[in-house]
Amino acid sequence: MKLANVGITVVNKKVPLVLGDEVVLKRELDYKYDKNAIKCLKNGEFIGYVCSDDYKVPDNCIVNKKLVPYFKYLDEISGKIITSDTIVYAKDDDRAETAYIIEIYLPDIEAKEREKEKVLKVLIDGNIGKVGEEKELLAKYNLEKEEVFIDDKPVGNIVELRHKDSILTDYKYLLEDNADILIKAEEGKYLFGEMVLSKESEDKIKEEYMKNLIEDIVERGIDTEENIKDKIAYINENNIPKCLFTNILKTYIKYDEEDLCFMKKPEFLYRDKSGVLKRALHYLTMKDKNITLVGERGAGKSTMAETIAWLFNRPVITISFSRDIDKYDIWGYKTIDITEEGERKVVFVDGPLTKAIKNGYITIFDEINVADPGVLESMNSVLDHRRQIYISELGQIKAHENFMAITTENDDTYQGVNKLNEAFRDRFIRIRCTGHDSIKELLKSKNPYIKLEVLEVLDDIYKGIRLLIKEGEISEKSLTIRGFENVAISYDPEIITLKESLIDCVVNQGDNEDDREHIMNIINMEVL
Incomplete structure (x- = not known):
């Protein structure tokens, strides 16, 4: 049970009210002015209504629509009057109404939903x-x-x-x-x-069901036992519920040989400290859902998207957007092909999105908010419930049931980004990703004996690299938290210097030569 407060606007002033009076809240389904109406009664007599969000209620009060879900399990909610107050009507600041604040206890409806499950x-x-x-x-x-x-x-x-x-x-x-x-x-x-x-039977069935799923997947050659063990270790480490991973396993299919080159375990896996990955995976197990990962550079958006593709065991194609990308780069184009007989023939070459739609790939649209709005508009029908697209050269194409779209989007505080069209934006569930402001606590957990001064240096270098990513100087793929972990674990001043360890574990993980040079400059400033 949890404690909550609600405001009651008094309609029937004939019923006397004093502090401590016990009251009851009930739904009023036929109230035509408010579909969320909840009435308040004292000894069976009507007093008034729980305030809606049309009212400016005190910060510690919840409005009527927040209470509606509880009436799925309760016929009434008991409470008592703890104070009188004045509620200002939001649509007319000059109009104020007498109101009372009521204290109520609410059940754990999440537990009720779990029982239903x-x-x-x-x-x-x-x-x-x-x-x-x-x-x-x-x-x-x-x-x-x-x-x-x-x-x-x-x-x-x-x-x-x-x-x-x-x-x-x-x-x-x-x-x-x-x-x-x-x-x-x-x-x-x-x-x-x-x-x-019973809880015991439920756990047994879940374990056995998941075990049988995995055995079938391995037997059919869809995934390897070793790879699935790595995935289970990963979900345990990142607090992903096994029931969620089971739902993901149920979507596994066998892909053709030519598709396998688009499937691989990412070099770096996303470390989920705030539950955002869990939410993303949950949404993507639902039918026809797409997600947008939004955040600053270096927040791990691309790493999370690649980790999701690995967990779902699907081929992945990444389309990196710029102003120069047009619809032909996305959907495909006509070209001239020479047959074995030497004849010239016009053929259509599938673009990356067309290939993904046909074969059930995960498509990562990288930095979607720098794309040409006209290109994005052409995707609308394949991203909503229709899940199909008309291409004049190919006709109507129905998306494969395993097709999935993930976009990454930089904060709109960055230069060069476009405001997304509302129709396109509305086709995605938006999940905000935040980077680690500091990695000291993480590194300390990897090596409890690491010296404080070394932690400070590593944290400063990490922050410097994040700043370079945020300013667009280097790719976010050049930031490796695992590299810093390796430094924390392996650095031994009697064998290897801190700079040597940083070069091997952090610098050499850079995405390209320019990025490695930028990272080396930061290390040279922090480490002699």
Whole structure:
């Protein structure tokens, strides 16, 4: 339970109110002026309404629409009056209304949703006579006999267990013995029921389901056992729920040989300290969803996008935008081909986006907000629920179910960026990425014995490299946090100097010669 306050505008002033009075909040579904209306009652008598966001409520108060989700689980919410106040009506600052502040306790609705997640649909091959719509019967599952019983009489066998879209019938041997099944209806020779998984059974089924998925993926040659082990270690390290990774595994397919060259483990993986990767993965497991990763240079946007492609085990194509990129660079173009017979033939060469759409690639649109608006407009139909595009030379193309779009976008504080068209922008869920302001704590966790003065030097060099990236002097791919970790772990003044370690682990990871030179200049300023 958590404590919250709400404001109540008094409509019925005939009901006396004093501090400490107990009141009740209830939904009023037929109130035509506000679809989120919640009324307040004292001893059954109407007092007024919970303030909407039309009102300027005190900072510690929540408005009515924030309370609406709780009424999915509650018929009413109890509270007590703790103070009177004045609420100013936002649309007319001269108009003020008398109001009272009420203290309420709210349940953990996330926990309620989690309980709902554990409900299994059960199909039983059996017959018990007609079960009316309002009549529900409690049955028990006998694990040893694999039968369903009512009052010690067998009524049938479970023929299907379903959780959302997943069929879990093969896992009924992991159910708890004597588990309750609520039979809700009967149709023909089948009974329809529901059961709530115990935590122990739920964990067993999840583990077994994931294990079987992985075995199937490896057996079919879709991914290697070693690569999946690396992914599991990664999700554990970055607090990605296993159920989320299971949803990702369910999307794995076998790609053609020519597609495999676009699939690889990134040299550097994104380190998720704030949960942004978890949210990105969750959105991308939903149908027809795209994401935008927005933030300053050096925040790890490209690294996160490449990490996502690796976890999803899909080919990835990166399109780096500039003002010179046109629609032919994206979709493709006509050219002349010479046949084996020496004849000239006009052919269409697929562009990177066309290839990705056809074959189910992840496409990373890098620095999308420097692109020509006309190019972006041409993509709209393939980025929304239609998931298709018309190309005159090819006709209508339906996107592969595994096609996915991720854009990276620099903060609009940078020069040279365009304001994205609202229609294009609206097709993406925007996730803000923030870089590490300091890596001292991270490096200390890798080597608890590292000296403070060495930590300070490494942190200053890191900040200097981030500044170069932010100013556009070097690529964000030239910043390697893992490189700094390697320095913290391997530096030993009796064997190797700090500068030597930095050259091997940080400088040499630079994306190109110019970037390496810039990074070396910073190191020379910090390390003698």
